[in-house]
Amino acid sequence: MINYNGSIVAETHISIHQNRAFLYGDAIFETLKVLDNKVLFLEDHYFRLMASLRIVRMEIPMNFTMEYMEEQVINLINAFSPAASFRARITFFRKEGGRYLPVTNDTEFIVTAEELDAPLYTLNTAPYEVELFKDYYVTKQLLSTLKSTNKMVQITGSIFAHENGYNNCLVINDDKNVVEALQGNLFMLTGSKLVTPPLSDGCLNGIMRKQILAIAAKVESIEVIEQSISPFDLQKADELFVTNVITGIQPITKYRKKEFGNATAAELLKRLNAKIRFS
Known part of the structure; x- marks a missing residue:
């Protein structure tokens, strides 16, 4: 129907x-x-x-x-x-x-x-490996932040990920900074700093991105920052995760030779579910 x-x-x-x-x-x-x-x-x-x-x-x-x-x-x-x-x-x-x-x-x-199978958001702890998708770029412009049906970068990137055995890919912009994942926004935890690319870098103006920014800002141990992320920054991170409204938070377990934890992702997901239940 x-x-x-x-x-x-x-x-x-x-x-x-x-x-x-x-x-x-x-x-x-x-x-x-x-x-x-x-x-x-x-x-x-x-x-x-x-x-x-x-x-x-x-x-x-x-x-x-x-x-x-x-x-x-x-x-x-x-x-x-x-x-x-x-x-x-x-x-x-x-x-x-x-x-x-x-x-x-x-x-x-x-x-x-x-x-959908699961009513609330659940944490997927299975291996989840990503790679950079460098064949095509996201441009730094307002149209890139919209959910339009012009998604050739995401489609070709998804095919690349599938053909090479990755769970997802990270997309870069014309400045070669990491903008987002193919199916959601990217967050990077390094120490106590939780970083996500600004909308001016061309990332999607994600609804779950907004929710996680608001939830994380209330966690005293986390400093929330919107700033550009270089591919080199990924190697120094403690956690990487992807957000969207269907999955909630998807932890990334591996990028190239670096493996990541998920403690902060798990805590934020717990707070997200609490917000949904009591809203």
């Missing part, structure tokens, strides 16, 4: 050969975690989506309030079999017409969903 512009349908019957999301990657999306019929971090997702639509000059439907967004997600989920947790995705795309220059900035949206 799919939610297409507010209607629950089995098929959208969208004409692919005329769809701008398919033809030009002219689409913005949000990936959401839903727990017990509640969209986690709803306000953050909503305002990031609204900001992204404005940045790419897409018209926002007048009725698309934050409450309406959550209602559309929950309506779709209720059409599935009962489950505690879901991964949902809402995608906005410009209506058909035009080539690079659209004939209209009016939009349509689709919501899709699938069940």
Whole structure:
């Protein structure tokens, strides 16, 4: 089942050969975690989506309030079999017409969903090795911080990781600084300093990134810093981990010959789950 512009349908019957999301990657999306019929971090997702639509000059439907967004997600989920947790995705795309220059900035949206196994976030302690992906770069610009359907760097990087036996890859920008992982934001702990790249380096403006920054700032033993990370810095780190709204926190266990612990990741994940349960 799919939610297409507010209607629950089995098929959208969208004409692919005329769809701008398919033809030009002219689409913005949000990936959401839903727990017990509640969209986690709803306000953050909503305002990031609204900001992204404005940045790419897409018209926002007048009725698309934050409450309406959550209602559309929950309506779709209720059409599935009962489950505690879901991964949902809402995608906005410009209506058909035009080539690079659209004939209209009016939009349509689709919501899709699938069940998740674990309701709360769990710490994956299995081996998780990463490598740098150096074939293509993320540019230092505002568009790089958005969740658009232009994801060729992430796609080719994921293929590279799969072909070479890595669990993930770290992406660099045109200054050769490490920006993020293929599927989430990067955090690096060195001593008591928890560092993540600034948005100005071109990393995704991640919802879970924002949550972890806020949670870590309340831990007295941690100094939170947003600054550029060089590949050389990774070798000196005590912990590396990746964040996104579906996984929560994924510890990196190995980068090249360096192995890492996960004590801080585990503590932050514990605090994250506590925030979710009592919010």
